[in-house]
Amino acid sequence: MAKARGTDGSLLESLPWTLFALVFSLVPHFQFLPWWISAAFIVCGIWRFSIEKRRRPIPPTWFRGALALLCFLGVLATYSTVSGVGPGSALLAIMAALKLLETLKRRDQFVLLFISIFLVMSSLLREQHLWSLPYLLVAVFLIMTAWLRISSAAGQKARRSFSTSGRLVMYAAPLAIAMWIFFPRIATPFWSVPMDTGTGTSGISDTMSPGDISSLSLSDAVAFRVEFKGEVPAPRDRYWRGLVLTVFNGRTWTGNDPFRGARVHEQVVNSGRPVEYTITLEPTRQQWVFALDMPWNWTLERTFMGRQQQLIRARPIDQRVAYEAVSYLDYRTDVDLTEFARSFYESIPTQSNQRTQELAKRMRNTAGSDAAFIEAVLMRFHEQEYYYTLEPPPLGNNSVDRFLFETRQGFCEHYASAFAVMMRAAGIPARVVLGYQGGEMNPMGGHLIVRQSDAHAWNEVWIEDIGWRRVDPTAAVAPERIEVGRSGSMFNGAGAAWGFDMPSVLLHRMTLYWDAMNATWNEWVLGYGPDNQDKLMKWLGMDDPDWRKMMLTMIAIVIGIVLLISLVLSLRYRPPKRDRAAILYKKFVRKTGIEPSTGETPATFAVRVDGESVMPAETVDAITSTYLDVRYGPPNPQALLRLESEVRNL
């Protein structure tokens, strides 16, 4: 098979459409694919098209084999694995490019269209946006149009393929909607596949090193949305608890937990009114689950409460999840702290940040009590020249010393870290809590938006007879950060960046509208899971819905719709109404008892009937000539009436 196989231009009618469908299904992948794969695909597409156009042979087998091996190694080198959505899409793109070079027969293109369907699917697995639905509908439409081009007779107009595939997709839509609503959703996956979706843009990391990064990025990406059942808590009460950092090495706070295996649960005693709400959390690819301080109850599966009352999920959140939770704003934790725990929460490296440690000890002595000392430290932040800024100068090795005595500029992490170190130095157990604070109410959707820029760090100190108590040193420096929230001031002068002065209020309103649409979309379309389905089924009147009932309903509805479509099709294909004259003439023919042969005109038939002499010749001739008059003469209602009476009088 060393013979070069030539092309004959027979694919020119379908290949451009196949290429178009492929490129369209690759569009969402371009930003994730390594540049050389996108380039290879485009080069192969153009190359193959020009081969067809100039009727040249396709590249030889050895060349294609070598190219395939090279590309495979390239993917392996780029991703160091071949499983997962990223490398999977890369391999699909490469397969499409190589298959293009191999495509010789018309029907080979089906493989290319199968690949584009898989590409669309993998882009949906990677990202789901509001525009993903229209995108996938257009993609299906284009793929099916290309499909029609491949299988249609030569010389058919592209416009016809477009309208046919549009019509068929429209017929399929009600079927798809019925199946989508009623197909039973299950909660647990069959198998888990690494999700390297690359979209986990959390503002929260597992460690905290104030001074490492010199500025905090203000991403206004949504971290989660909250819908409250009752009254919405005031902004200053909206502390969204995430993870707790307990160990400080002089520079970095980490969440190491020495109590592994020991039963030292801290008891929580709640009081006051519970707050009930639903959180829709965007994927973080981390295990931390956020809830209003202090969570009491939550519905997210495989999630437990850690020893420092942080919610931890057994596997990372790589998809959007929604869960209900109940929290108490007034709570008290365990009053007792073991000796071991006490020393753990007081330990700091003695060698570093010595000025801070001295200051803390001095202030503790002057204050007289723990409570007074805490107050004094907060007063120091409030009254002395400390500034809240998102772009603080970098800090050196003794980061807390440098911050407290020299730079005096920082954001929440700096203050939380400095505060905890001072507490510990003075012999008060302290820790750092990371999470979000505040959030903006969206009046359109009636929900609270918590953005990545709302990420916050605060402290908890342990006080004799009271237990762990939340203290937010940032509030002492920048109270408006806590009272108003950060998001509120974000849109000032946003239009200026685009060269026109857009009223910032209007822009803000538009953003809120968009957010409200996204929230509804997320809840009812992307988040349509077992719970929502159950709710919908009950609303539709199905009592005690289970998968069997839903499946049966689905099948019944699908059969109904299919029958309806069949009816519509048979109506589309029914013959046009026969005219009255033809019906009358047919009646006459039946009365003669003679079968007209094919291709026989009424005139020759009349001659034959006369020959058989079954009825008077003048009648036959009269009917025949009247019929021909009606049929081929100018419009004449009189003639039709005459034919009517003639046939009736037979």
Place this chain on the structure above:
Amino acid sequence: MSSIPWPFPKLGIKPALTNAANRRVRQWARKRQGIDSTVTRLRPRRVYILPTGVGLVFGLMVFAMLLGSMNYNNNLSFVLTFILAGLGFVAMHQCQRNLVGLELSFAGVEPVFAGQAAQFRVAITNHSKNARHGIRLYTDDSISELQDLMPGESKVFVLAVMTDKRGRIPLQRFGIRTLFPFELFHSWAWLHMDLSGLVYPHPADHTPPPPPTETAHGHRQHDARGEEDFAGLRKFHVGDSPRHVAWKAFARSGQLLSKQFSGADTSSQWFDFSDVPSDDVEQRLSILTSWIINADRTREDYGLRMPGAEFPPSHGETQRRQCLETIALFGLDGNDG
């Protein structure tokens, strides 16, 4: 094109098995439908449908996509999966509807010589308000062109059936099929119109010279036509005797014309079956065929004498057809229409 013997294509598994299955299914269909008239409207009951190979792959893919969507609990890929599944259902009905209601009528078949393909012509009429796409006819070993039928349109489809021996070539069954819209399904109908075409013997390659032409005067003729009465002029053809060229007319107009004669003195060339110099019957028939073709080409008069039949000398289309048909059917059972 995909395999023709449907519903059981040659999958590489025992061909004897699939052949037997095919035969069974066809016998069943023939018994069920009966013999069709030469004008037949396709009713829904006789339009069969099965998925194609592409359709099976498509089904598998949709199933895999369903599993994937369930695994990731991804509602948009559920949408994609269900749209494709819906398209499958729609394609099934569309495919069958694409055939239902079509009218097929036999439009004749010209006689051919053995070794040539008999061209059965079937006219298909689309009486509906909608276009029909990708229609073709097929038999076990031939397939017509793929054509679309616009509303009210009627088109002739040609089935070329190879012939190898003289006589009647039967076309007991042929099929009409479509893969429209997406080649996911294959919809077809079998028609049993019991058609047949006439096959003349293959003209012999090496023909002995035909028997001498005799005239009433008993001498040899140069030309089959009489030379007694001048009948007119016609354009000169290569091979015309120079003696018949109208030289006077040439001098006048510069155009070469041949004189034509007719008269009572027409030659009477007889081709007699018993006189053909060959022992083999088929060979004799072949030689006779060849003589008739040649005589017809030169527009000579000829007569044919067969055991039990005799055609007096004449020429023209009717003579040729009658003679060749007699030769073609010679010795075969007379159950031909």
